[in-house]
Amino acid sequence: MELNRQDIENLEQRYRAALINSITGFKSVSLIGTVNAQGDTNLAIFSSVVHLGAHPPLIGMVVRPDSAERHTLENILDTGYYTINHIRRDFYMKAHQTSARYPRNTSEFQACGLTELWEEGFMAPFVAESTVRIGLQFREKIDFHINGTIFIIGEILHLHFPIECWEKDGFVNLEKAGSITCSGLDSYHTTQKIGRLLYAKPNLPPGLKD
Amino acid sequence: MELNRQDIENLEQRYRAALINSITGFKSVSLIGTVNAQGDTNLAIFSSVVHLGAHPPLIGMVVRPDSAERHTLENILDTGYYTINHIRRDFYMKAHQTSARYPRNTSEFQACGLTELWEEGFMAPFVAESTVRIGLQFREKIDFHINGTIFIIGEILHLHFPIECWEKDGFVNLEKAGSITCSGLDSYHTTQKIGRLLYAKPNLPPGLKD
Numbered sequence: 001m002e003l004n005r006q007d008i009e010n011l012e013q014r015y016r017a018a019l020i021n022s023i024t025g026f027k028s029v030s031l032i033g034t035v036n037a038q039g040d041t042n043l044a045i046f047s048s049v050v051h052l053g054a055h056p057p058l059i060g061m062v063v064r065p066d067s068a069e070r071h072t073l074e075n076i077l078d079t080g081y082y083t084i085n086h087i088r089r090d091f092y093m094k095a096h097q098t099s100a101r102y103p104r105n106t107s108e109f110q111a112c113g114l115t116e117l118w119e120e121g122f123m124a125p126f127v128a129e130s131t132v133r134i135g136l137q138f139r140e141k142i143d144f145h146i147n148g149t150i151f152i153i154g155e156i157l158h159l160h161f162p163i164e165c166w167e168k169d170g171f172v173n174l175e176k177a178g179s180i181t182c183s184g185l186d187s188y189h190t191t192q193k194i195g196r197l198l199y200a201k202p203n204l205p206p207g208l209k210d
Numbered sequence: 211m212e213l214n215r216q217d218i219e220n221l222e223q224r225y226r227a228a229l230i231n232s233i234t235g236f237k238s239v240s241l242i243g244t245v246n247a248q249g250d251t252n253l254a255i256f257s258s259v260v261h262l263g264a265h266p267p268l269i270g271m272v273v274r275p276d277s278a279e280r281h282t283l284e285n286i287l288d289t290g291y292y293t294i295n296h297i298r299r300d301f302y303m304k305a306h307q308t309s310a311r312y313p314r315n316t317s318e319f320q321a322c323g324l325t326e327l328w329e330e331g332f333m334a335p336f337v338a339e340s341t342v343r344i345g346l347q348f349r350e351k352i353d354f355h356i357n358g359t360i361f362i363i364g365e366i367l368h369l370h371f372p373i374e375c376w377e378k379d380g381f382v383n384l385e386k387a388g389s390i391t392c393s394g395l396d397s398y399h400t401t402q403k404i405g406r407l408l409y410a411k412p413n414l415p416p417g418l419k420d
Binding site for chain 1: 211212213214215218221223224225226227228229230231232233234235236237238239240257258259260261262263264265266267268269270272274294296299302303304306307308309310311312313316321342344349350352354356357359361363365366367368369370371372373376379380381382383384385389390391393394395396397398399400401402403404405406407408409410411412414415416417419
């Protein structure tokens with residue numbers, strides 16, 4: 001199938017959204033936990049979390065302020081803290097349900113059947129069902145004027161993951177942790193390892209790490 | 211395992227890079243094809259491609275200017291065009307090999323054994339081995355001063371994918387197309403569908419789409 005810019009423009013809106021959301025490839029999928037200054041918690045599913053750098057440890061994500069994601073953004077700006085919680089197969093339906101447009105005073109934790117977990121000294125709720133959990137401090141907000149989306153940068157203050165998933169070079173084996181991936185707006189997938197490859201050098205052929 | 215900000219700071223540099231690069235979840239992984247004004251082609255693997263919006267159809271990606279990615283950035287700014295090409299299992303080792311630091315005058319297409327594909331009227335090379343290919347026009351460059359990375363926004367001008375992967379609601383089935391995912395700096399994975407879920411609404415329980 002070949003589509004040009006005009007073909008894409010001519011597609012019906014929801015059809016185009018499904019197409020463009022899927023075409024970029026498989027995505028990270030996680031639950032963002034936040035709370036407002038009044039103590040009302042919020043939980044929202046995001047598939048735009050992206051690695052920004054390791055030193056300092058920074059993570060970025062794209063937020064659409066006109067969507068169910070707007071409460072997440074308000075809470076992050078309000079308190080300065082948020083959590084990223086990986087999704088496993090055994091609760092992916094509950095995680096997806098957080099994308100419904102619940103009213104401001106409804107917590108998706110309760111509405112979707114997920115459990116708040118509070119760590120000593122950290123001001124945002126984690127998801128107890130997640131085995132990979134990241135606590136972040138808000139660092140920067142960048143407005144993408146081109147389409148009104150917002151890019152949020154946070155610094156990792158806290159990491160939790162199963163110790164048996166930590167490999168000898170520092171890599172965390174997410175497949176072993178049960179983290180899943182998604183594509184498009186609503187498709188969820190487990191993964192199966194092909195291989196880890198050696199650091200590539202111009203004069204060496206590619207090769208498996210183990 | 212529990213790590214706080216100071217624990218992360220104390221890790222050896224490459225160990226920390228492996229940890230932080232893996233902890234954000236599974237990622238899209240694709241080859242970015244570019245050419246400079248002199249006609250020298252370049253190909254580089256990226257795992258930071260992220261959906262920005264469907265209308266207009268925009269894709270973002272993070273570039274590290276001190277890495278093998280710097281030639282990609284120079285070429286995009288030079289010509290204004292680039293391509294995103296999904297990676298399949300049958301050539302993932304060649305794709306990974308493009309991350310080696312080849313000199314400026316070496317094309318990774320030739321060095322890594324991948325095939326340039328030129329579409330009529332489009333000024334950047336696609337990868338013939340890819341079955342999902344996106345042609346983009348550069349729209350915006352945003353400097354993330356916090357760590358010196360750069361965010362590139364492009365608009366989709368051209369899409370190619372196998373027609374049998376296009377589902378009735380507009381979704382492109384990437385698993386059927388053979389696109390793979392990655393985690394960390396060097397781990398590659400195929401996917402296995404769990405399910406597609408219905409659009410979530412507050413008063414409906416989550417459910418499978420098909």
